Amino acid sequence: MTFAELSTYLDRLEGTRSRNELVKTLSELYAKTSPDEIQPVTYLIQGRLVPFFEPVEIGMGEKLVIASIAQAAERPVDEVTRLYNKLGDLGLVAAEVSTKPRGKVPSITDVHARLMAIAAAAGAGSVEKKRTGFASLLHDLDAASAKHLVRMALGRLRLGIGDATVLEALSFAKKGDRSLRPTLEAAYNRTSDLGLIAHTFWTEGEKGIAALKVTVGRPIRPQLAERLPNPEAVIKKLGNVAVQPKYDGIRVQIHKNGANVRIFSRNLEDFSLMFVELVAAARKLADRTLILDGEAIGYNAESEEYLMFQQTASRRRQHGIEEAAASLPLVAFVFDVLYRNGKDLTAMPYSDRYAMLKDVLGDSKVLTPAPLTTTDSAEELTRTLLDNISKGLEGVVVKRMDSPYQAGARNFNWVKLKRTTSGQLNDTVDLVLLGYYFGKGKRTEFGLGALLAGVYDAEHDRFDTITKIGTGLSDAGWREIHARADKLQVKEKPARVRSLLTPDVWLKPEVVVEVLADEITPGTNHTAGKVGDAPGYALRFPRIVSFRGADKRPEDATTVKEIVEMFKQQGKRPVAGQ
Numbered sequence: 001m002t003f004a005e006l007s008t009y010l011d012r013l014e015g016t017r018s019r020n021e022l023v024k025t026l027s028e029l030y031a032k033t034s035p036d037e038i039q040p041v042t043y044l045i046q047g048r049l050v051p052f053f054e055p056v057e058i059g060m061g062e063k064l065v066i067a068s069i070a071q072a073a074e075r076p077v078d079e080v081t082r083l084y085n086k087l088g089d090l091g092l093v094a095a096e097v098s099t100k101p102r103g104k105v106p107s108i109t110d111v112h113a114r115l116m117a118i119a120a121a122a123g124a125g126s127v128e129k130k131r132t133g134f135a136s137l138l139h140d141l142d143a144a145s146a147k148h149l150v151r152m153a154l155g156r157l158r159l160g161i162g163d164a165t166v167l168e169a170l171s172f173a174k175k176g177d178r179s180l181r182p183t184l185e186a187a188y189n190r191t192s193d194l195g196l197i198a199h200t201f202w203t204e205g206e207k208g209i210a211a212l213k214v215t216v217g218r219p220i221r222p223q224l225a226e227r228l229p230n231p232e233a234v235i236k237k238l239g240n241v242a243v244q245p246k247y248d249g250i251r252v253q254i255h256k257n258g259a260n261v262r263i264f265s266r267n268l269e270d271f272s273l274m275f276v277e278l279v280a281a282a283r284k285l286a287d288r289t290l291i292l293d294g295e296a297i298g299y300n301a302e303s304e305e306y307l308m309f310q311q312t313a314s315r316r317r318q319h320g321i322e323e324a325a326a327s328l329p330l331v332a333f334v335f336d337v338l339y340r341n342g343k344d345l346t347a348m349p350y351s352d353r354y355a356m357l358k359d360v361l362g363d364s365k366v367l368t369p370a371p372l373t374t375t376d377s378a379e380e381l382t383r384t385l386l387d388n389i390s391k392g393l394e395g396v397v398v399k400r401m402d403s404p405y406q407a408g409a410r411n412f413n414w415v416k417l418k419r420t421t422s423g424q425l426n427d428t429v430d431l432v433l434l435g436y437y438f439g440k441g442k443r444t445e446f447g448l449g450a451l452l453a454g455v456y457d458a459e460h461d462r463f464d465t466i467t468k469i470g471t472g473l474s475d476a477g478w479r480e481i482h483a484r485a486d487k488l489q490v491k492e493k494p495a496r497v498r499s500l501l502t503p504d505v506w507l508k509p510e511v512v513v514e515v516l517a518d519e520i521t522p523g524t525n526h527t528a529g530k531v532g533d534a535p536g537y538a539l540r541f542p543r544i545v546s547f548r549g550a551d552k553r554p555e556d557a558t559t560v561k562e563i564v565e566m567f568k569q570q571g572k573r574p575v576a577g578q
């Protein structure tokens with residue numbers, strides 16, 4: 001298939017307002033894709049060259065793209081810049097100045113390979129190489145293709161194709177319905193690589209998919225925690241449980257293959273560079289191959305103090321890591337071992353996996369087992385919870401001792417119990433920003449007033465609105481939101497968003513914020529959990545507590561299912577002050 005042909009699909013996908021249509025168009029594209037092409041196609045439609053966990057980026061900023069467009073079109077850089085100021089989208093600029101391609105029309109695999117070469121260019125002369133390589137690609141492509149290529153290079157391909165949409169489209173392309181999505185999803189949970197799944201599915205069918213294994217070097221999608229309102233409910237539902245502190249740090253999945261150690265974040269990005277001391281510590285462990293799951297946090301062993309999430313997260317700025325590692329050393333509390341010396345341990349009961357940790361971690365001071373106690377008493381669980389909160393921790397995570405590690409699942413194998421800012425048990429929710437309204441009065445200064453926010457409907461792979469948020473941010477916070485939101489503006493409602501309201505500006509669902517609200521109520525204005533004519537759910541008095549930053553993708557936001565659960569549990573929550 002030529003890249004031009006792919007571009008016609010990208011145009012169609014871009015113009016789609018409904019998710020069903022998105023799946024249909026994508027499956028039509030897949031049906032025409034050969035086994036050689038399916039892997040690059042799968043990455044490219046998500047604006048990537050490789051899976052998310054591989055740190056390969058095209059690495060071109062606006063300036064370099066402008067220079068390439070100018071070179072390809074043989075126009076002065078100033079003229080291209082002027083056009084950019086006028087059109088506001090370098091993709092449109094590239095299309096506007098595009099000259100008719102003369103040579104052979106490049107195929108998808110050709111374009112992908114050339115982009116990979118651009119991504120690989122590093123060191124002296126690399127800027128020149130990237131510019132010339134990209135210019136020559138633009139030169140060979142038609143206008144629509146140039147538009148999409150530029151957006152890919154800048155990370156601005158806004159098609160809104162989520163992982164679940166890809167999996168569903170693959171199922172439709174082969175089977176004509178969505179019935180294979182669960183099988184494909186299970187493989188995705190084990191491998192986190194959509195391109196690999198697509199390719200395996202095309203070449204080896206369902207059997208090949210079932211045979212895809214947990215592998216060191218490919219992150220496993222993390223197991224997640226459900227919520228329950230209080231310790232009594234936990235004991236009633238789970239009986240005897242393991243209780244661990246809930247550290248407010250950064251989730252880390254540590255993969256060791258001999259001296260080669262990689263660390264993946266909760267949303268499957270490679271964070272190895274940021275966690276140098278964890279990498280060094282993992283290298284020293286005796287086992288040859290390992291996959292460990294834990295939470296990294298700034299911890300002062302002498303004063304026994306934990307750092308706040310924001311401080312730990314400041315490490316994300318990948319500059320000065322060495323200095324940061326010296327002044328703000330991190331440790332990881334490891335709570336699980338998923339793979340050891342060639343063996344996948346995920347099906348084993350948690351009690352057995354946890355028992356291994358001591359042996360695996362030995363006397364490492366940096367990688368230590370997360371402490372664990374067991375109890376079947378609500379009073380004891382309450383005491384442990386309060387004890388952890390008084391130590392400055394977020395709360396506890398309670399786990400079933402007999403549970404396997406269920407990659408990518410959020411279920412009652414793990415339950416989190418947290419504090420609120422006021423010290424009561426009342427959990428926050430993670431919402432995705434979907435749009436905003438222009439502000440009135442003082443807010444106009446920040447360019448936006450209320451935010452329209454939503455939750456994730458995992459079953460339908462879409463975002464439903466649940467509230468408008470107007471408070472909870474400092475002036476600096478509003479400015480930051482504005483700056484971030486500006487980059488995510490889209491002209492029309494994204495296909496995966498379901499909303500009865502129309503904000504002044506729609507946003508590509510990307511920014512996740514942590515929100516505290518007084519209660520969940522039935523709401524006729526919102527679509528969260530809405531079926532037919534019945535009302536959906538809404539949040540009362542929402543306020544933003546923090547930005548979740550890069551550790552949560554929009555699909556990691558609180559789900560509709562969780563909201564329904566929380567609504568049911570609400571009546572059982574102890575009333576404040578009692």
Ligand code: AMP
Binds near residue numbers: 225
């Ligand atoms: P939440 O992000 O609120 O859904 O809570 C789940 C997160 O808590 C996990 O993704 C981990 O990053 C974090 N966490 C902290 N301590 C633990 C622990 N002992 N076991 C599991 N997860 C933990």
